[in-house]
Amino acid sequence: MYEFEHHKPASVADAAxxxxxxxxxxLLAGGQTMIPTLKQRLASPSDLVDLSGIAELKxxxxxxxxxxxxxMTNHAAVAASADIKSALPALAELADHIGDAQVxxxxxxxxxxxxxxxxxxxxxxxxxxxxxxxxxxxxIAADDFFTGLFETALEDDEIITKIxxxxxxxAAYVKFPNPASRYALVGVFVADGPAGIRVAVTGAGQxxxxxxPEMESALSSNFSADALANVKVSADNLNAxxxxxxxxxxxxxxxxxxxxxxxx
Amino acid sequence: MATVSMTVNGxxxxxxxxPRTLLVQFxxxxxxxxxxxxxxxxxxxxxxxxxxxxxxxKSCTMLAVQADGSDVTTIEGLANGDTLHPxxxxxxxxxxxxxxxxxxxxxxxxxxxxxxxxKPSEGEIREWLEGNICRCTGYHNIxxxxxxxxxx
Numbered sequence: 278m279y280e281f282e283h284h285k286p287a288s289v290a291d292a293a294x295x296x297x298x299x300x301x302x303x304l305l306a307g308g309q310t311m312i313p314t315l316k317q318r319l320a321s322p323s324d325l326v327d328l329s330g331i332a333e334l335k336x337x338x339x340x341x342x343x344x345x346x347x348x349m350t351n352h353a354a355v356a357a358s359a360d361i362k363s364a365l366p367a368l369a370e371l372a373d374h375i376g377d378a379q380v381x382x383x384x385x386x387x388x389x390x391x392x393x394x395x396x397x398x399x400x401x402x403x404x405x406x407x408x409x410x411x412x413x414x415x416x417i418a419a420d421d422f423f424t425g426l427f428e429t430a431l432e433d434d435e436i437i438t439k440i441x442x443x444x445x446x447x448a449a450y451v452k453f454p455n456p457a458s459r460y461a462l463v464g465v466f467v468a469d470g471p472a473g474i475r476v477a478v479t480g481a482g483q484x485x486x487x488x489x490p491e492m493e494s495a496l497s498s499n500f501s502a503d504a505l506a507n508v509k510v511s512a513d514n515l516n517a518x519x520x521x522x523x524x525x526x527x528x529x530x531x532x533x534x535x536x537x538x539x540x541x
Numbered sequence: 542m543a544t545v546s547m548t549v550n551g552x553x554x555x556x557x558x559x560p561r562t563l564l565v566q567f568x569x570x571x572x573x574x575x576x577x578x579x580x581x582x583x584x585x586x587x588x589x590x591x592x593x594x595x596x597x598x599k600s601c602t603m604l605a606v607q608a609d610g611s612d613v614t615t616i617e618g619l620a621n622g623d624t625l626h627p628x629x630x631x632x633x634x635x636x637x638x639x640x641x642x643x644x645x646x647x648x649x650x651x652x653x654x655x656x657x658x659x660k661p662s663e664g665e666i667r668e669w670l671e672g673n674i675c676r677c678t679g680y681h682n683i684x685x686x687x688x689x690x691x692x693x
Contacts, residue, residue, distance in 0.1 A: 312584075357657075379599045458585075
């Protein structure tokens with residue numbers, strides 16, 4: 278790890294000004310991606326602005342058909358939340374299967390969404406449920422937020438404060454985890470909620486999370502796993518690596534989507 | 542350099558660290574508590590698991606400055622004098638270890654499991670221990686140990 282300065286501001290405003298004052302500052306949430314990245318010297322920020330001391334970034338509220346999760350809320354807290362389990366159980370279940378128990382005790386929803394790892398789980402939930410990402414500067418619809426591989430609409434000094442999910446009447450997430458890393462080789466989140474019927478795929482796309490319009494229209498006329506059986510997803514623009522070819526990932530998208538619908 | 546203060550195994554400690562110092566480095570190299578191991582150093586194997594404010598975490602994937610002000614428990618903090626913690630006793634009774642390298646992390650992880658889920662099924666134990674890798678025992682006796690500790 279290269280050297281850096283560590284800051285631990287007590288408010289979002291102070292965090293934003295610490296970022297502005299830094300040559301090449303990075304935000305530190307739970308650190309479950311950031312710290313391994315620093316260890317491998319894949320990043321060398323001059324300053325790390327640690328968000329863990331900011332009380333306003335933590336907590337879960339469910340009201341008026343919306344689940345709102347503070348950016349620094351860890352995965353274990355989302356998985357264990359009785360309110361989320363009752364309002365949007367698919368989201369609690371997704372959180373309960375991120376990484377392993379120790380990663381879930383540290384990793385945060387804000388960190389996951391801001392990082393936009395192409396194999397992360399939360400981006401699929403955000404896109405399928407039509408979430409809103411609230412930041413220190415504005416509100417961003419999930420549709421406009423995930424812009425590419427590890428890329429988001431966030432500006433350099435912009436800090437995610439919370440994420441709100443409209444409660445969907447039907448929702449399920451199924452993933453095929455890499456047996457070693459537990460990252461999704463393919464993960465599919467299917468939802469029928471205020472944002473309509475949506476199918477969002479993580480783990481597979483070269484540009485990160487994406488929707489499958491053919492599946493959405495098939496489910497609109499017949500919301501059943503059978504309706505997806507003949508929807509073939511093209512392998513163009515899908516990831517290929519030592520774990521799975523693009524063709525295999527394309528195949529898994531249909532299988533995972535069918536399983537998700539069958540679970541609902 | 543930064544000054545960090547925390548409670549480790551019930552004792553107040555403080556030290557000067559670089560911001561880039563990992564919690565596990567602080568525990569092993571400054572506090573000389575070498576029961577916490579470094580295995581993979583990539584957040585996967587779980588040999589470095591300790592408890593921070595009651596939750597199990599991988600201390601190779603946390604900075605010492607992030608633990609400032611926290612309550613930390615390491616494997617050295619489990620036994621009461623010569624009396625082993627029931628989880629340690631169960632690992633011994635069930636031959637839940639061979640080389641012992643992964644054991645501190647396994648035990649710390651399993652203790653956190655039983656705190657949150659006092660009567661886990663075999664499947665829940667195996668799922669919880671996903672973040673702890675053992676190269677000797679094949680996990681079977683580790684799972685039996687956790688089951689015994691859950692009865693204790």
